[in-house]
Amino acid sequence: MSRINLNITTAEGEIFSGNVDSVTLPGEIGEMTILPSHAQLISTLSSGEMKLVINKEEEFLSIIGGFIQVNKDSVVILADAAERDSQIDLDRAEQALKRAEERVANSKTDMDLQRAVSSLRRAKIRLKIGKKRKNRSPN
Missing domain, CATH: 1.20.5.440 (ATP synthase delta/epsilon subunit, C-terminal domain)
Incomplete structure (x- = not known):
C-alpha cells in the first residue's frame, strides 16, 4: 500500500517525521483527511485533534493552528503548537x-x-x- 511521508514541525522543533497511511486534521473550513496521491493543497489549519494512521494503528495529536502543504505523497505541517498523545x-x-x-x-x-x-x-x-x-x- 502506498504511504505518505509526513513531517510535523513547530517553532520548538520536529514533532513527527515518518510514513503514515493517512492523516486527518482540522482545516479552517472543516476536517480533512489526506490519503496517498492526494491532490496538491496548501491550507491554514484550525485548532483541534489530528489523527495519524500508521500500519492500521491510530495515534492522536493536539494541534493549535498552522499551515499544511500537500504534494502527491508528502505532507508538511507547520503548526503553531502540536503535541503527541504520549507527551500529554x-x-x-x-x-x-x-x-x-x-x-x-x-x-x-x-x-x-x-x-x-x-x-x-x-x-x-x-x-x-x-x-x-x-x-x-x-x-
Whole structure:
C-alpha cells in the first residue's frame, strides 16, 4: 500500500517525521483527511485533534493552528503548537484547564479574555487527546 511521508514541525522543533497511511486534521473550513496521491493543497489549519494512521494503528495529536502543504505523497505541517498523545500529562492538562477557566472568569479586558479563551481551547484539546491515549492503554 502506498504511504505518505509526513513531517510535523513547530517553532520548538520536529514533532513527527515518518510514513503514515493517512492523516486527518482540522482545516479552517472543516476536517480533512489526506490519503496517498492526494491532490496538491496548501491550507491554514484550525485548532483541534489530528489523527495519524500508521500500519492500521491510530495515534492522536493536539494541534493549535498552522499551515499544511500537500504534494502527491508528502505532507508538511507547520503548526503553531502540536503535541503527541504520549507527551500529554493528564494531571498537568487538568491543572491548565482549571487555570484557563479562572482566567476566563476573571478577565478584565477584551484582550485578556481572548487570550484566556485561547488557553481554555488549547487545554480542552490537550485533555481530550490525553484521555484518548489513557482509554486505549491496556492497564
